[in-house]
Amino acid sequence: MAKRIDVSDLDIYYGNFKAVEGVNLSIEPRSITALIGPSGCGKSTFLRALNRMHEVIPGARVEGKVVIEGQDLYGSDVDPVDVRRQIGMVFQRPNPFPTMSIYDNVAAGLRLNAKKTSKSDMDDLVERSLKGANLWNEVKDRLNRPGSGLSGGQQQRLCIARAIAIQPEVLLMDEPCSALDPISTLAVEDLMMELKEQFTIVIVTHNMQQAARVSETTGFFNLNGVGQPGRLIEYNPTEKIFSNPDEKATEDYISGRFG
Amino acid sequence: MSTSTQQSSAAPETSAPSQGALGGHEKQAPWVPWAVFGAAAVLALGFGLLTSWNIVLFVIYTVVLGTLGTYVLSRVTEGPRKAVDRLVTCLVISAFGIAMVPLVSLVYEVVRRGAARFDAEFFTASLQGIIGPGGGAYHALMGTLIITLLTTLISVPIGLMTAIYLVEYGTGRLKKSITFFIDVMTGIPSIVAGLFAYALFVLIFGPGVRLGIMGAVALSVLMIPVVVRSAEEVLKLVPNELREAAYALGVPKWRTILKVVIPTAIAGLATGVTLAIARVIGETAPLLITVGITNALNFNPFDGRMATLPVYAYYQLTQPGVPPQDAIDRAWTAALVLIMLVMGLNVVARLISRLFAPKTSR
Numbered sequence: 043m044a045k046r047i048d049v050s051d052l053d054i055y056y057g058n059f060k061a062v063e064g065v066n067l068s069i070e071p072r073s074i075t076a077l078i079g080p081s082g083c084g085k086s087t088f089l090r091a092l093n094r095m096h097e098v099i100p101g102a103r104v105e106g107k108v109v110i111e112g113q114d115l116y117g118s119d120v121d122p123v124d125v126r127r128q129i130g131m132v133f134q135r136p137n138p139f140p141t142m143s144i145y146d147n148v149a150a151g152l153r154l155n156a157k158k159t160s161k162s163d164m165d166d167l168v169e170r171s172l173k174g175a176n177l178w179n180e181v182k183d184r185l186n187r188p189g190s191g192l193s194g195g196q197q198q199r200l201c202i203a204r205a206i207a208i209q210p211e212v213l214l215m216d217e218p219c220s221a222l223d224p225i226s227t228l229a230v231e232d233l234m235m236e237l238k239e240q241f242t243i244v245i246v247t248h249n250m251q252q253a254a255r256v257s258e259t260t261g262f263f264n265l266n267g268v269g270q271p272g273r274l275i276e277y278n279p280t281e282k283i284f285s286n287p288d289e290k291a292t293e294d295y296i297s298g299r300f301g
Numbered sequence: 302m303s304t305s306t307q308q309s310s311a312a313p314e315t316s317a318p319s320q321g322a323l324g325g326h327e328k329q330a331p332w333v334p335w336a337v338f339g340a341a342a343v344l345a346l347g348f349g350l351l352t353s354w355n356i357v358l359f360v361i362y363t364v365v366l367g368t369l370g371t372y373v374l375s376r377v378t379e380g381p382r383k384a385v386d387r388l389v390t391c392l393v394i395s396a397f398g399i400a401m402v403p404l405v406s407l408v409y410e411v412v413r414r415g416a417a418r419f420d421a422e423f424f425t426a427s428l429q430g431i432i433g434p435g436g437g438a439y440h441a442l443m444g445t446l447i448i449t450l451l452t453t454l455i456s457v458p459i460g461l462m463t464a465i466y467l468v469e470y471g472t473g474r475l476k477k478s479i480t481f482f483i484d485v486m487t488g489i490p491s492i493v494a495g496l497f498a499y500a501l502f503v504l505i506f507g508p509g510v511r512l513g514i515m516g517a518v519a520l521s522v523l524m525i526p527v528v529v530r531s532a533e534e535v536l537k538l539v540p541n542e543l544r545e546a547a548y549a550l551g552v553p554k555w556r557t558i559l560k561v562v563i564p565t566a567i568a569g570l571a572t573g574v575t576l577a578i579a580r581v582i583g584e585t586a587p588l589l590i591t592v593g594i595t596n597a598l599n600f601n602p603f604d605g606r607m608a609t610l611p612v613y614a615y616y617q618l619t620q621p622g623v624p625p626q627d628a629i630d631r632a633w634t635a636a637l638v639l640i641m642l643v644m645g646l647n648v649v650a651r652l653i654s655r656l657f658a659p660k661t662s663r
Binding site for chain 2: 093095098100123124125126127128130131133135137138139140141150151153154155156201204205208
């Protein structure tokens, strides 16, 4: 299921403003790749460009190539809706659908796409996804209660269950733990370690310990100044980034001697 | 207005233990302002008896004297900060009272005069063959309901789809111009809307035409901008994160709108539509031109004149016949039924917003 992502010469724009410039990297399947860097350097923008969520914003566009297992995501005959079915996303703030129950939230990916699924298949899928997100034991007795009644950490895991229920190839996570307490963060991190057996995971985080704990590979984004585009400074195995980085800027950022 | 009665209930209280307040000032016992207003009422009564008795002057004297007295007393005993607080409280309550005067007096008067004919016959009989007492407004009630229903059927789809376009799809000049013209439409006088519908149907059917559907078209011109405005505001309130969550699941935009955005906003949408209906149900001028009046039942909005409650009330009052009192009574009852319809719709709107609101209970 998991697939390899190759990005070459990617420039990302908001209207005339170039937000990210010249990104080249390859993301290995069945691994966790972390993206770190200061605020406003384009990590999230880059992440959103990987499943064409970027273009939801009016005026936003992309130049360059993103290739998943030989398929160019920005090819002229590619439907962005199909891309997003293959590449799931978890957002910074938990956003379960407030009108739906816990069950319906997990089933939303299929239901909203009007895929005909039998009741028992759907029950299986919901159970498997919730188990996959380590949430099943906490909610199995109240699947028909509203999803917005859960705690923040549970809501975030519900969103992960919703994302993996459509069985994507790749899972993008945009600061998934920044709104969570340490215990919920730990739960989500454990979950990521399990999920990488099946998915390719890319995570944006401001928490460098988190990047060091969970990821195999780390990319450091930085920008030269306000109004300048962000760029990928260094892309290396996590161990190397945190012990002996190639670039001075990376070392400064990681050791807190930044700017 | 009712200070004298409130004072009588508050006065027998024994003085509450006064507590020390900041700055060494004593805190006023809760009955003190009432007592001040009571004294003001007695003073105003004295004025009134000395000069000439007038209930309006009495109320005004009481409120002005009571406010001044409360302020001065509070300033002396509690200090300027508390005094200003009490002064503004008095002013706000007075403003509320003034705002309530028209509403209360209107409802009181309509109920008092409308009660005379608020009977079964009024809701079951038309005016066909009625000269003098008896008769009812069954035909007008049905006419109002049919025309309002047709108006809703025309306005709600157009209004909702316009709002969805403006919030979800619209960009640039087209969006701006639609918003501008919606604002212009909001300001169209209702008589102009009526003339528009009349002129439109005269072009098709020739002069002198009167149809229920013409009224529905005229009312739609008034209702569409109200629906668009309220729906637009409600759709804007749906968090963008929910749309993004749906897109990220590979849901196409139109399905996201249909299955996520609208269900999330349904309570507000339904409330807006209900209030828009309440807004047009009492319109008189456009119906006067387009639908006219009749004394007989007519359930078919595509064939001839129909009676409606506002127009019915207007004609019963202005052309009562001889003796006039029976028709005037019917006019008041028609007004009462209309007010009840509008208030009922407002209650329904509140119930809808409570019933459909997203549930967050744990």
